[in-house]
Amino acid sequence: MTDPTRIAAPAVRRGWLERGPGPDAARGHEDFVEVSWDKALDLLSTELLRVRSEHGNEAIYGGSYGWASAGRFHHAQSQLHRFLNAFGGFTSSRNTYSNGTSSVVLPYIVGSAVDALRNGSSWPTIVANTELLVAFGGVPEKNVFVTPGGVTRHHTPGFLAQLADRNVEVALISPLREDLPDRLQARWYPIRPATDTALMLGLAHTLATEDLHDRQFLDRYCTGYAEFERYLLGAEDGIAKDAPWASALTEIPPEDIVALARRMAVHRTFITVTWSLQRIEHGEQPVWAAIALAAMLGQIGLPGGGFGHGYGSMGDTGDIGPDFRVPHLSQGTNPVRQFIPVARIADMLLNPGTRYHYDGTERVYPDIRLVYWSGGNPFHHHQDLNRLRKAFSQPDTVIVHEPFWTATARHADIVLPTTTALEREDFGSGRRDTHLIAMHRIAEPHAQARDDYVILGAVAARLGIEDQFTEGRTPREWLVDLYESWRERLVDQGVAVPSFPDFWEAGEYRLPNDSSERTLWSDFRANPVAHRLATPSGRIEITSQRVAAFGYDDCPGHPAWLEPVEWLGGERAQRFPLQLIANQPRTRLHGQLDGGAVSQGGKVAGREAVRLHPLDAKPRGIDEGDVVRIFNDRGACLAGAVLATDLRPGVVQLPTGAWFDPVGSLCVHGNPNVLTADVPSSRLSQGCTGQHVLVEIEPFVGEPPGISVRRPPVLSRDRER
Structure with a gap:
């Protein structure tokens, strides 16, 4: 303060x-x-x-x-x-920057982004029923302590511990081993960044060609599978999206891809995709491909089976807290439609x-x-x-x-x-939170x-x-009015809610318990006619004729492999051969409290820490603790080197959130967004693509510039003051 x-x-x-x-x-x-x-x-x-x-x-x-x-x-x-x-x-x-790509494409596939993002299986259901958790992007535990509005009770770490106790099989598909807690004995597939869609297609090809897919589910609950299968088999382009093809892109052995597909077909399998996977070029594709893969398994709507999006991206995904809106201030209506x-x-x-x-x-x-x-x-x-x-x-x-x-x-x-x-x-509460908190000054x-x-x-x-x-109204009068109006609505529903003075003195109110399992997908599975989805067909659209009709070459009408510019197969890789992952930090939320003790304790040489594999550090002459320059043709930043073996060679990790501190085009503090490309995921979603970028790293020679963001800019006083 x-x-x-x-x-x-x-x-x-x-x-x-x-x-x-x-x-x-x-x-x-x-x-x-x-x-x-x-x-x-x-x-x-x-x-x-x-x-x-x-x-x-x-x-x-x-x-x-x-x-x-x-x-x-x-x-x-x-x-x-x-x-x-x-x-x-x-x-x-x-x-949003968080899941803006998914929010646009999901309605075309399943009818509602909210249902896909918020109403998947709860963690207790996953713990009790899932036999194989296939986690694209993992379940990064550092992220589950965060929810808009706050979190009163942190449930997810306990459920992850229960998965470990039950010895649930987990397939971690990520370049970073830390994307899953160590206590979970996962099989780690250190995939090449931005190739998750290729792996999903390779898994789907195995299911199709070995007759491991659920034809009855696809016929009853989905539309457009035949077109997608033609693509998998290479009927149009002559390229079968089989395990060897996927292996060449992902660098996961083809026999491992085939074996994983077979295990997914015989176990109750839950496929998760973190939000990070859609914050890339063509970010629609891994989300769409994962839904298609889950549909081929035929387990959508079964307890602990199917598809989830955002598990490990936010604390409320899969949480069991009550799901209703707390008091809030109306924004009114915006007359401008732009x-x-x-x-x-x-x-x-x-x-x-x-x-x-x-x-x-x-x-x-x-x-x-x-x-x-x-x-x-x-x-x-x-x-x-x-x-x-x-x-x-x-x-x-x-x-x-x-x-x-x-x-x-x-x-x-x-x-x-x-x-x-x-x-x-004020008063505060997060999504699916257990309490409304009285925030005293x-x-x-x-x-x-x-x-x-x-x-x-x-x-x-x-x-x-x-x-x-x-x-x-004064601020206190607004608090009383908003709370009492909200209280009246709940009392009319038979819920006992204390008066504002009692709530304010107590400091909190435990919200009514509503921890029942979400019913969207189970209801749809039980009766797809009565509970049709809000898609044109009322079913899961593995191929969307509406998206296809837009004619976007960067987002076709079904899941597809589309090579991004920021990837090792392109021309840029000759100059910038390392793939940088700009993920969420451990020591703060985004850039908030970057000057605080916890965030500062994670710095190296006063700058954000960049993790790289010793096999990448040695030929570049980089040692632990060195100040390094990370650069491409958009800009450069300084960071402190940390050598680690729990990420795949060729990948470097620089979290977001270091306060931007520019000296020319160089950020001396370590903000990776001086490097990332300001291009959209596709013409469909126009989502952000800041998760991955190609870079090179070298030791910084000489005395590095000092950090200036820890002090105010130059200030003077107006004479009229």
Whole structure:
């Protein structure tokens, strides 16, 4: 709460303050001037009115994407979007960086992304019934401690321990052995990154040619299998997608592929795919191929069998907690219909008016003049950060609410200091959480920090929309009103819920228990007519005629192997022969609390740790603890070397989340997104592709540049203060 990077007062970038709004390449480079709250809010309000008057509400991008407070009232995105909706609307974003590709393609396959992502088998059902767990991307235990809104009871580690106690057979398919807890005695298949689809096709080919697939299930519950089988057998292209073919791509021995397929056919098999697999070029394919593979086994809808997506990606996937919405603040309705897929922000800012494809439609990027961000940090989760810096130079004005001097705040024009969750009152609960938590304030706001609600309420008063935004309530009055309205609905259903004063004094309320097994797939299996899926056929679409009709060569109508640019078979590999995996860190959530003791304790030489195999380190002259330069033709970063044998040779691992600290095109702190490509997964989803990238590594020669993100930018005080 008192970190040196806390923002103490409203601040305005010097160039914007002196020259006024407009595109400016100095963003991210200039110093800031601290001003009074009144001056900052007057400047902000005047600029909002100017942009709306001259360009319309569509020219305002309400970014506010990313992780924010666990509190449901002070949730930063909800506050900002509510305010902008009251102001007449804004250009918004759609989907997420986490699973944006899956969210678009899953409705075409199974009718609903929510059902596929949230309503799979629970962990108790898997523990009790699964005989073979085939984990593409593993089940990384570090990720299951995280859920939007928080986690009161961490159930997943206990269920993983029960799998180990039962000696359930696990096939770990990942370049990283740490993607599954050590206590699970798994067979590790150290697959070449980005070739999971090829392995799935090789497994499917074995099932088809050895007559191990469930024809009755495919006929009754699926459509389009015949077209997919023709592809597997090479009827059109002359290439059979058999085990030897898959082995050449995955570097898993063909006999191991055949043996795994046979074991999957005779055991109750649950196939999981982590979200990481769809954060690549053609990320639709491993998700689609895994569903097709599960359908061929005929076990979808059986307890502990079938397909799951996101087990090990988030703590609530497979969890057993209650599933209903807790009190929350309404955002209202956005009158502006314009939106972009969330990962296309740089494209939008750099190319206004450009046409692009998305989900079967052709759209046009709007001309954004003002970016308003509260909650989240695009300079953490976006790709090709040097390109994003150029994109952030294009708008007339960038406004950011932040507690800390993140890279996003440093690339803003008007920066407003906000409170942290410990400095305000709220209530919080995560998805499938067991409790609603009373979040008592335990500290006074830092320096001049204010709640987002208070800031936006003051702006709303200047714009004449205060009543619409605040409805005349203080934050405490909102908490009471939201809670009591929610309580009344539950009481009407016969649920005993304490009054707000009793809840607040107790500090928590245990939510009604609803740990029953999800019934979607079992109901569908029992009666596919009465419980038809929301696909055109009402069945699982192994081939989708709708997707095929779009004519996207980067996402055909059935699962297929499509070679990505960022992969070892391409021309780039001659210059950048190592595959870097930019996965989630062990020591923080994304970039949050990167300056904290836990995150700092994982640094090497003050920089993010990069793990590489000794067989890759030795010929490059790299030793344990060395500062190394990781580079490609997009940029470079420095990191501290850690030698490890629990990842396959040719693969290096650099987690995301080190605060972006640029010196030219070099990030001296170790943010891998200076290296990743800002290209979409496909024209269907326009999802992000930041999981994999080709790089080279070399020892850094000389004295490495110092880390600057642990202190604020240069600040001066406005004379009027």
